Amino acid sequence: MGKKRYKKADVSKSMTEALGITDLLVLKTSTDSHYYAIHKRYFSDDKLPCPACGSTKTRCSKVVKRTFKDILWEDDPHDDAETKRKFRVFDLTFYQTYLRCDGCNNSVFPEPINFSGKGCRYTNRLSDELADGTFRFSYKKVCDYFGVPASTASIGPIMRRRIQYRESLLLPVSTPKKLGIMEAVFFRETHPIVFALREDGVYCIDILRDSSEETVLTFLRTLDTNEVDTVYIDPVDSIRSAAAIAFPSANLVVTDECILRYARDAMLEIIHEDGKRFPVKFKDAVLSIPNKRLQNDFQRKQIEDGMESRPRLKGAYNQHQALMELMDSEWTYDALSNWAHNIPDNLTEFATLVDVIDLFDQEIRDYKGTEEKPPDLYPTALQAVCEAFKGMPHCIFDVLRARCFLTISHDTIEENEAKYRLGIHTSRLTQNMNEITANIKEAREYGL
Ligand SMILES: [Zn+2]
Known part of the structure; x- marks a missing residue:
């Protein structure tokens, strides 16, 4: 191997400590806004084994300069919840050695690092910070906060890493009855x-x-x-x-919950289609609840007036109301099936539910039959x-x-x-x- 480019005297002990990445030695040429680092293995004579064949007949092939964004926290001694934690985002340039293996067909491999993911331009600790923020805010806002570019190419790997971690913390599920x-x-x-x-x-x-x-x-x-x-x-x-x-x-x-949910979804579709400028406030909610639960007769009158010029909506409303009334009583599968088969052809939004009632008759009957x-x-x-x-x-x-x-x-x-x-x-x-x-x-x- 040729002459080394850096000497031990080029390493800054205090900046290495400040960076706190165990694999890295920080060079004295660094500044607070830009750290330059080499692997701590740099001065050791131990040969890295080849990942392909395990041979230690490896030698330096080239050095590749990689620059990451990194973060350091300035710990506030008066840990005050009111004040935001101070941080510093900076560039970290790492001279990564690539080795050539003489044991197997001259394969070339980089020295392994554990402070950043493959192809990622952030260190893991910054990446995790961005991911944690993005769980609760928009990615762009979090990136703006830390002063790093919000490139859409980076969001996938950043989130995946953190998701895997959080997933690993989940306890096994207790299976319910x-x-x-x-x-x-x-x-x-x-x-x-x-x-x-x-x-x-x-x-x-x-x-x-x-x-x-x-x-x-x-x-x-x-x-x-x-x-x-x-x-x-x-x-x-x-x-x-x-x-x-x-x-x-x-x-x-x-369950009846499911049948009513499908019916409500169909009703909402019809309201959006035929109920434009319908003269009541919060029409989605008002037109999809049982009529008897409306606040007052004035609301009932408003609905009636609105329906006058909207025959299809009126038809749907009446069908939906009839279903809710039926499901509120001691209904039977046959009564439900009867309801479904009386839906007029022009109310196509109910077609899915009608199919469900036909095709899942066993599951609906079984629901009626269960005690619990x-x-x-x-x-x-x-x-x-x-x-x-x-x-x-x-x-x-x-x-x-x-x-x-x-x-x-x-x-x-x-x-x-x-x-x-x-x-x-x-x-x-x-x-x-x-x-x-x-x-x-x-x-x-x-x-x-
Ligand atoms: Zn090899």
């Missing part, structure tokens, strides 16, 4: 959310990338097959078959989660899931002296989601 699988819509894509129905409430266990049988089954297999006795499914073939495979002895049912029903608060809990989803700003699925499930702690339980997670109580989940939405949409300042 009753499971719910509901599809939530997020920017035209549907993602199944898995719920645990427990006596003290509804907990979200996870949100899945898509509704394919493979995705759903992979998740369900992480649960204890023998524990689950009932699965409240959304009427989707792939979800039904995944649940049937994962829990062969469980009861798969479609989901808790009373189940419909409101699910509706709140759906609404919170609709409000969230657009982002890639991994970030969506992380924002919902990895930014707040899960509720836990102790069983047989081990800790398990129950999931996140829906009230806490929706509160958290709404907060993140507000952080991003209302241009709240990012701070630490």
